[in-house]
Amino acid sequence: GENVEQHPSTLSVQEGDSAVIKCTYSDSASNYFPWYKQELGKGPQLIIDIRSNVGEKKDQRIAVTLNKTAKHFSLHITETQPEDSAVYFCAGGEGNKLVFGAGTILRVKS
């Protein structure tokens, strides 16, 4: 089955700097890679996703890149703000069956 690894487990950045979180996956059949943000006491919320026929996708300050050959994908947050502080999860899978990474705690220091 699919295995998704996520790094780093914690990340501290200064407000205004960029943050990058990386994930690798094992199953070449996986074709959907969403990223979720989870705030304390809440459920994960989708922030951006990418499908295997696309190499990069951007939405304002957030971008995701996918390298199918190397089986890795990354989340890039530019101009970080204190409200970006949360736990971020990557996930990968085929269709609706997703395997989640272990999560990255992002702290944005003001």
Add this chain to the structure above:
Amino acid sequence: DAGVIQSPRHEVTEMGQEVTLRCKPISGHDYLFWYRQTMMRGLELLIYFNNNVPIDDSGMPEDRFSAKMPNASFSTLKIQPSEPRDSAVYFCASSLGTGNAFFGQGTRLTVV
């Protein structure tokens, strides 16, 4: 729409008791998922339904766990009998096709 609604938000029960978690998906969504989140194992998919039919229950940890979806607007996850190691946050999520999965607020279960 109010989003995915889960109840209760918190549940404390004694070992051996039956626990039932409830979920109301977003209206019109045809997929429903049950996840479990723990510090040790992260977010795990337990089971998912398509049009009220269970598609994949390979993530259900053991026979003590069961899930039903009697109609498009309601699902339950039952644990009988409950054990301390079942303590976790249980999330329900729904989606339309293979699109975005919207998560509920979760049910924090503590088995003592």
